[in-house]
Amino acid sequence: MARLSRCAVTAVLVYALFCAAAGVLVTDATLHPQRRPLDAEAIAQAQQVADQTGTNLENIALKTQDGILLKAWLFQPKGGNASAVLLLHGLSDNRSGMIGYAELLLAHGYTTLMPDARAHGESGGMLATYGLLERRDIHEWVDWIENRVHPSCVFGFGESMGGAQLLQSLATENRFCAVAVESSFSDFREIGYDRIGQFFHTGPWLGRSILRPVIEIGLLHARWKYGLDLQQVSPAAAASAASVPVLLIHGQIDSNIPVRHSRRIKSLAPAVVLWEVPDADHCGAISAAPDEFRHRVVGWFSTHSSH
Secondary structure (H helix, E strand, C coil): CHHHHHHHHHHHHHHHHHHHHHHHHHHHHHHCCCCCCCCHHHHHHHHHHHHHCCEEEEEEEEECCCCCEEEEEEEEECCCCCEEEEEECCCCCCHHHHHHHHHHHHHCCCEEEEECCCCCCCCCCCCCCCCCCHHHHHHHHHHHHHHHCCCCEEEEEEECHHHHHHHHHCCCCCCEEEEEEECCCCCHHHHHHHHHHHHHCCCCHHHHCCCHHHHHHHHHHHHHHHCCCHHHCCHHHHHHHCCCCEEEEEECCCCCCCCHHHHHHHHHCCCCEEEEECCCCCCCHHHHCHHHHHHHHHHHHHHCCCC
């Protein structure tokens, strides 16, 4: 009996140490994503798109209120439609990952601003906070667009992490005429459950149950070490209180951020429009259904071309 008790105590201690170590390591890795450099090939591709669309391409820098220098491309088509779109990329990517969307929008006359998110690409910052700080950056980018470009409407499009950041900005930023978001997560804790399940090939139930302490310890670690309350990272909560029209796009076979995240956002924010794309994986709508993607996104912006 004593031996059984010692084994039980040892098992509990090993479990507790594993959860603590995993929570710290996972949180540190999550807040310090790998950077994708903006290389010569990406820069050449951007210039090629500008040349092909008869667009002026400009390198932009913005210093945020907390002292982070953000970098971006500004594409201004000659004889455009007087509206502008802010394009926001996904995790561990940079602005060049959105060049296909820029090409589509430029063909329809939209001025397009493509920033590198903080801690990504050429932008400064050491921490990616999944919308906690980036929503303020978005507010400052809208200020910049309005002061520099003077558009009749500002729209937003973001994919994955960029979509989650864009949705969270709507809690305080109501100057967008409309936004479109693809493959967003619903909140930080919920996507944490998915990440644990993906690592162990089990589904999110493992993170919700046996390994839930990993998530909770990670949230505590982020608050203690970095002063970040990641429990406030909730695109779903922001969308539910937003007055800006929102189009959600999500692939039905998304293996990275399952479609249930957009369904959850929709359930909490019934006014949003959700397009579920058959046979589309993560951020794959433009490849799986290019004509419908163009029709829906450009049509969404056109329909909401004035408040």
